[in-house]
Amino acid sequence: MSGNHDLIVYTVNSLYLVQNMPNAKLILYADANHGSWYENHEDFVFETNRFLNASDGIASIVTSAAAD
Amino acid sequence: MSTYTATTVPTQLVAANGIRFAYRRWGKQSGLPLVFNQHFTGNLDNWDPAVLDGLAKEREVIIFNNAGVASSTGEVPATFAGMAKNAEAFIDGLGLTRVDLLGFSIGGMIAQQITLDRPELIRKLILVGTAPRNHDAGDGEGHITPETAAISGATYNPPENLWLKVFFTDSEKSQAAGRAFLKRYLSRTKNRDTPISDKVAPAQIAAVASGDLNLENASHI
Numbered sequence: 700m701s702g703n704h705d706l707i708v709y710t711v712n713s714l715y716l717v718q719n720m721p722n723a724k725l726i727l728y729a730d731a732n733h734g735s736w737y738e739n740h741e742d743f744v745f746e747t748n749r750f751l752n753a754s755d756g757i758a759s760i761v762t763s764a765a766a767d
Numbered sequence: 768m769s770t771y772t773a774t775t776v777p778t779q780l781v782a783a784n785g786i787r788f789a790y791r792r793w794g795k796q797s798g799l800p801l802v803f804n805q806h807f808t809g810n811l812d813n814w815d816p817a818v819l820d821g822l823a824k825e826r827e828v829i830i831f832n833n834a835g836v837a838s839s840t841g842e843v844p845a846t847f848a849g850m851a852k853n854a855e856a857f858i859d860g861l862g863l864t865r866v867d868l869l870g871f872s873i874g875g876m877i878a879q880q881i882t883l884d885r886p887e888l889i890r891k892l893i894l895v896g897t898a899p900r901n902h903d904a905g906d907g908e909g910h911i912t913p914e915t916a917a918i919s920g921a922t923y924n925p926p927e928n929l930w931l932k933v934f935f936t937d938s939e940k941s942q943a944a945g946r947a948f949l950k951r952y953l954s955r956t957k958n959r960d961t962p963i964s965d966k967v968a969p970a971q972i973a974a975v976a977s978g979d980l981n982l983e984n985a986s987h988i
Contacts, residue, residue, distance in 0.1 A: 705896055706912060706914035706915070706918070707872065707896065707912060707914065707915050707918075707933060708872055708896050708897055708898050708912075709898075709912060712897065712898030712899065713894075713896075713897075713898075715898070715899055715985070716894060716897070716898070716899055716985055719899070719985035719986050720985045720986065720988045721986065721988075723988075730936055730938050730940060730941055731935075731936060731941065732933070732934055732935050732936045732941065733872065733896050733933055733934050734815075734896075734930070734933070734934020734935055734945070734948065735895075735896065736815075736818060736871075736895050736896075737815040737817070737818065737934055737944070737948045738934070738935060738941060738944040738945070738948070740815060740817040740818050740821065741817075741821070743818060743821075744817075744818060744821030744822055747822060747893060748821075748822060748824075748825045748826075750891065750893070751798070751801065751822075751825070751826065751867055751891055752798075752825065757891075758891060758892065758988075759891065759892040759893070759894065759988065760892075760893050760894070761894045761895075761897075762893070762894070762895045762896070763895070763896055764896070764936075
């Protein structure tokens with residue numbers, strides 16, 4: 700099955716970002732394309748509300764589709 | 768305020784930097800608002816209401832059209848630096864001095880630039896489906912992927928079926944999620960945003976091709 704990754708902005712870019720941004724964490728969603736957060740909206744909302752409500756020193760989150 | 772949803776919240780206008788920005792703002796007034804930067808060719812209606820309203824339960828959310836997009840006046844700059852300056856003017860124009868920021872796709876590239884320009888303005892940053900710039904885009908032409916070129920070059924009936932290919936995989940499960948998304952996307956039936964002009968896409972593609980973000984910048988975010 701093709702397509703379990705972001706075809707529009709390749710998923711590897713999210714890895715580049717997280718490797719280079721201090722205080723960032725990464726969320727990857729399986730069997731997802733560019734709209735990974737729309738497909739997984741309940742989990743995205745849960746994770747994002749938690750991230751924004753927390754004062755744990757994490758400054759950024761990066762979300763993308765999981766690579767093959 | 769808090770009784771509005773993504774499908775009912777009115778569109779407002781704010782003038783800043785010689786531009787009249789169209790925006791929608793709603794949600795629980797608690798903590799910092801979350802400002803959203805939209806993807807390629809998207810307007811106020813292209814966000815997923817499920818995401819917006821889920822986040823609005825715990826904070827204010829603000830969606831807007833950057834300069835030259837749909838119901839906002841002005842012109843779309845051909846660089847992310849220019850788009851970021853306009854977005855900063857919009858946030859300043861609302862009188863906000865500290866916000867949380869989200870960017871999706873090219874909106875994520877703008878959000879990175881805003882964070883670099885104005886670190887004091889941004890508390891937390893959420894980047895979705897984005898890049899330092901579109902590294903490893905494949906053919907390298909205009910920094911869009913071959914899949915993007917193929918998907919955007921096809922015709923769809925109805926036109927919104929484009930999003931089934933852009934946002935979802937070909938699996939049955941993902942396509943079903945895509946159809947559910949399209950229903951949410953169309954759920955705002957009154958006072959939908961105006962369509963984008965034919966000047967938006969070329970300028971946004973030029974910004975992607977200009978590659979004015981790089982990995983070195985990311986280390987400062």
